[in-house]
Amino acid sequence: MSILELKNVCYSYSGKHQNVQVLKNISCCFEKGKVYAIVGKSGSGKSTMLSLMAGLDIPTSGQVLYEGTPTSKMDLDRYRRECAAVIYQSFRLFPLLTISENITYPMELRGFRGEQAREKARELVRKVALPESVLDRFPNMLSGGEQQRVAIARALSMDSKLILADEPTGNLDEENSKNIIDILINLARQDNYCVIIVTHDLSVIPRMDVVFRLSGGELKPV
């Protein structure tokens, strides 16, 4: 069973002067253990689609189903807390929390606190190939690549099998981009995560299991 499914999802932006339909009847499924890429030109609606999948917004029509349950029937806060982990292009780390605190934050939301949480953080930092010394640093002391790894570690702390990455390499150089993609691919293939990457970087496509192209509001497999 797919972990995430979109059924006839439509989304429109309503402005003062115009109404723009960004997504038109998108239907697709996503399974664990695979890496998906959604590509498209700028402004094609990729990030919008990711927002819907992440529970950051709700579709104008259609459904987003997580393990068969429509997200519209779920508590979206809980959905974001427990089901869908998001990695952002601009990392989105708390500037005043240490790396350890950033990573344990989602755990604390779920009630995991104290040494248990900190131990998990250490483990996740190692998992994303960062030294433990970063744990007491603040995000502004890390490079872009390191920050993105921390973001991945935070996403992993949610124990969710669904990872949504919105342009995760958008602010990184080539080498760091490759490292991040490697981590995400390993998560999917080795740890059975469903990883969905929204990107305009066509160089990652060959490494993806499934690639969708978003164009004119429609999603088509490549």
Add this chain to the structure above:
Amino acid sequence: MVFRNSMLGLLRTKGKTVLFTLLIFALTLSLCLGINAWVSIEGFLENLDENYTTIGLIEYIGADYPDDTVYDLSMTDALKDFDFSAVTGFEGNVLWDGSSRTVGYIDGFTRTDSYVPNNGASILVVGSVTPTDEGYYSAIVHEVLYSNVARENTRIIINAGDTELQYGRYYLVYGSLYRTRSNFLHFSFDEYSNPIAEEKGIEFPFLLDITTGSESGPRYKIPEDCPLYEAADTWKVINNSVLICATVNIMALFPFQQQEMYIVEGRVFSEDEYRNRSKVCIISETAAKRLGIGTGDSIQLSAAVSDYPGIENSFWVEDGFQYSDTFTVVGITNSTPDKDYYVFVPKSAGIPVSPYYIGYTVGQAVVKNSEAAAFYEYMAPLMTGRLNLTMYDQGYSSVAEPFGIILRVIKIVTVVCGVMETAMLVLFGFLFVYRQRETSEIMLLLGSGRRRVCAYFLYGSGLISLIASALGAASGYYFHGRVVRFISDIAKGYTTVDRRFSDGNLSVVKSMEINLSVDPKLFIYAGTVICLLAILFCLIFTVMTFIRNKSGMRKISGPRKAGRTSRLSGGSVKYAMLSILRGGTRSTVIPVVAAAVVFFLGQMANTSENYRKQLSDIYENTKISGYFTDINGKKVGNLLIEAVNINNLYHSGYITDLTVSLDIKYYYLGISEYADGTVQELAPLFVPEGFAAETLKNYIQRGPSLVGTNDIRSAPEFFYAENIIMEFVEGFDESFLETAQEDAYYCMVPVSLMKEKGIALGDTIRIATDREVYSEEYDARIFYEVDLKVIGCFEKQGTQDLIYVPLSIMFPTEHIWGNKDGLKGPPSETFDTGYTVTEEQKRYLPRFTFKSAGFKLVDTTKLNEFKDYLEEMGYSQVNRIGKIREFVVLRDQRFNNIVNNINQQMRYIDVLYPCLYALIGIIAVIISYLMTVSRKMEFAIMRGLGGTKIHTFFSFFTEQVILCTAGCAFGLAIWRLLIGTLIPMHQLLVLGFLICYYTGSAISITVMNGRVVSEILSDKD
């Protein structure tokens, strides 16, 4: 094309366009109205300043005050040490016009007023002298050398005393002639006295037998060298003399300033005439009619100055006038009963001035209108003894003050509007131009050029500002009249000081209306400036868009050093604490601002509290006294105050320490018993028959008085005295006047009377009054007599030998004071506590009037209430007649000045502080809002990670609460340490601030929480 695109831009952002148009319009309107009100009120105040004159009239309140013709030696003595330079040294003093008076004479002018120096002086040739039954002589006037009363061939009654006159003889007599009530002309011999003549060794007979004895020729002949000829000529001058008043500013003289006198024809002196020794003068209408002249005509004005004080001693015909010159009449004043003989000249005219004061005016200082209170306070310490300063401002302060206060508020509001307008225009420029810098960049990239870019922005923003400012200015012009009228109405009903019945309000009141018309250019200029400013700011921001931002190092935000991962268990409180501890500047701003606000609020609260306390202390520690006076506010004695009114006033509950006096004339009979017990037989004063009775009564009426009072210090003779030198028999003091007498009547007599009559303390004297009674002992009518034991004496300060007795001797004090012990203090009952006027009081009280009355207020806080009471009852104020023609003055000027200053400050506080409080509250909300929205990204992250709304809310709210509360607590602690007290008002205000901050924070967090997460994530600042 550029213009079209600019207009399209406006139309497609209707909300912003309309909003800014409205804002600029509203602020322009407020600013124009504010400026207009400012200009109008300032102009009005300038007008007031020009049209009102404030004088400080310094007078000596002597025994014969307010007689303007006497010479008082004690005044000269009192002024010997007076520091006149202190008066001229006062900064607000415009000029000092010291009293400069001289006895003068105008050829052809005669006087018939009641202020003629000696109207009864008569030098007559009398004959046909026959004795009367009463011991007088009846005679016919054959020749009048001088008299205002007698004519030839009139019959007069001569009181010759011990002098014998014979029938058939002719006499040249000098004396005093007056008409009795029964129309007899009564003549008494008098000694003519003129020190100028006496210095020359001239002696004046009062009686000369000038009978010639001739049968065929003249029956009498006055010796050619008889000095009474000169005496007659001297009296002709003295009794028709004018009082020359030299001045440097006639409009500052009291009668003119108080509009008692005013010009009915011609003009006042010009500035040149004051400066250039001009021979010009102003006379009364009466004088002009009698002289048959008008403005432009000339008079021969002479001045008589001698080495001797007093009008009568200023001139001796043989010596003539010391000065005489021709003066042109430039102005004629209205007729006044007491000043028709005044002639006003500029001081520079050079008329010699008498070295002695004539009348009780020391002079008047013209002070700046706004400095009246300050001048009064400045001069108060110098007004020692009987010197008195009264400020007359023609009502300036009561008119100007409210406008002054309102003007200050308007200035503040206008400046604030101006600042807000400027801020609005800056914001306008920023939002309309700078926020569209992308448009600017694109236009430049497409090769439009800077000029077209400027035109694009300036067309749009210029149109908005032009329309808005023009509409604002036009509306301002349309409404300006209404606004100024509204302000005027507020000012009229607005007063910080109740000047009714005040000794600071003895002046007549002039009224002036504010000018409602205004130059429309004011509005055009204001609108134009605003429009140009708006365009200027837009231009500035346009230029700023041309400046490319150089991309430099990415700013590092966040902590600079590694920290220690917190061991706190988690949750919103942990996030809040970590944000506080690691927030750096952000975490210090709020506590610092909060502490500063606490100090500011403390300052405001304490200032307000201090003023209230100051006011309360002043009310508690100040005792206000009041007294009755005449219509001009000058006399304190010889009044007619009904006992009924005094009784009502006393029992009103507002007053205490009521003091009254009344008097009857007395005739000293002698010492009836000496202190050692020796008794002396004294004949009564029998009432003679016929006109002799009238003569005797007239004589008694012109004599001294027996004064019944319950407080000698409040009696008219001593009302203005600083000290009274008194001596008493052992066991007595002045309080004897308060107590009721049963077995013996006590009295205090002047030392001069004791010396004259050989009276000693402890003696009992007998006096007769002018009341006739039938004596069974003598089987005849006698003047009522009473024995008074002399238990005290005093140095008199008047001209007559007044004797003081307890009030109870002359008035049944129980009818006012009831059975109260002593006559001081408040009444035992008031109308409010059940006092009613008994039938007996209703019968007795209307029979009595008091000559003077004074009192103190029980409770100064009820001053205004008492004034309401006086007004309601119909009492009159000086120059303002009420239903009851009894004039009351309250000595509250200094009190009012102090209270007024405090009240003014408190008015500012009452108006300004709530605005400031509101502003602080708004700022608190705005700051809390800004603190929230600046952390949108953290919101988004938190919500994006699945944080609930409640978790997110408390993560931020807790932080704001802790920061603000800590800052306030810190501020309060420091305040407490430094100042020592935390008044409830201060605490309340701080609580209000906290509530505003918490509320702003809660609302902004809630609003943020309500947004869709993805929107927040994609939001731009």
